[in-house]
Amino acid sequence: MSGYETFDLGPTALQSGITLPAAQLAYRTYGTLNADRSNAILYPTSYGAQHADIDWLVAPGRVLDPERWFVIIPNQFGNGLSSSPSNLPLPFADGRWPVFTHWDNVHAQRRLLREVFGIERLAMVYGWSMGGQQALHWGALFPQEVATICAVCTSARTSPHNKVFLEGIRAALTADAAYQDGRFVSRPLRGLRAFARIYAGWAVSQTFYRREMWREAGFASYDDWILRGWEGNFLRREGEDLLSMIETWIRSDISANPVFDGDLAAALNAIEARTILMPCDTDLYFQVADNAAEVALAPRIELRPIRSDWGHRAGNPQLSPPDEAVLRAAVAELLAG
Template sequence: MSRFPHVRIGDDVRAQEQLLSEHCGIETLQLVVGGSMGAQQTYEWMVRFPGRVKRAAPIAGTAQNTPHDFLFTKALVEAITSDPGFKDGEYSSNADVVDGLKRHAGIWAVMGFSTEFWKQEVWRALEFDSKEAFMEGFLEPYFTAMDPNDLLCMAWKWQRGDVARHTGGDLAEALGRNEAVTRIVPINEDMFFPVRDHEYELELTPHATIRVIDDLLGHLALFGVAPTYIGQVDRYLQELLGEDV
């Protein structure tokens, strides 16, 4: 796995398109939707195949990765690769890299959840009696079960998500290709993809409006554990699907 080639968001979308067109016979998509890196894929669909996407809803993710998120992801990578058990990617199992994966989880705790999540002790609603118990009982097991090289593959892809690769670096030109009726959907407490980053891309995206999800969890509201999160997503998607295209 350490020698697995780098892949990009565009590679994901090319594979999806090939599956849909060649194996399922589907040429027109009524809605493309995804969260986080799924939002990056949604933007890729909008720009790469504009005439085939009727509606689009990127949730908590941007069309062009930001310098902040590039540096954050670099820290996530180094948390794993600095573990001696990583052995340049030639470990025997994820258990060999458990210390690095725990550090990886700790960084996610700082940025994946909002400051208000920790300040208001929202983890108590998830039936944990301390922030340490939440880390040990939820976030650390979530990440230590994962394959380190797989996480690094996704991190490299996330860092380089950028639809402007299609237009020589011109983001406005790339997003200007969009023909889909679009809802850009940030999460108000997201520390990776703040609302202002979505608002900037909104101004460059034809046929787009914005709807903001209110959730104290921040980016990891995408886990869908808050009782109000799914209802907001459903409402915005139903609204979008009700529009004529």
């Protein structure tokens, strides 16, 4: 993929205790940074996504307007563009890749902002799913450097039920015969197709399938939706990168670090940015109830559910204009303040 730049981080100590001698952070920017560097928005990537998969909402009249805002999309570690199992040299290749955490992601992103752009405070961190996890990490770890946060279909700490889903898709992928001794010895096509079909059942709601809402999204049939919309999506990725991001997601917890030592309430209350947490009422793994429990620990965070039959995908509504309008309004409200 072209159209992005790479920031060489040099020797980088990861939270796991491993040092990457030459870590890299891939990113793309949209719009123009103003003179006082006050119009920057950080938009981290979600699971399995690279910047080109999520930048559809960075356009005039959409959720993030590059005519006014300078938007930076950093690719999270493990997604195939930034340092990832699929591009690491020995001794990290062949199943020996290190664990990446969101602590690693946001610290690398902070270096990018400061060392490349001279940005010391963000107007917003916007994120969906794993991108939202990174947004909340930013708010907790660097509270004075973020003005607003819009965190969509996500969590401050991965819930037990969410981990069940993640363990399921990991099991499907590693059940492929190509997975041997902790690594893939060839491309796991059967595993990737099984992985994608399981994912398709979790990422949208039961109502979505009952009403055949894939028709509204431009798919001719259920098989068309599954084959192009899900198998085609994940067949673009490397199995080891998908496994890496699953581990990052499982470990996601804004308090799992030396700053908060596991105290989730303290981490949530450290967030100074005006924050709107936006779960979808039909999301099957980032549930409204889980977010409500988090907000109960930090009343300053606003809980604003999205009413949609698109489930988790309501947070990435490229095919659902009504859901996009909800996100656009929330972002406009935050940035107007």
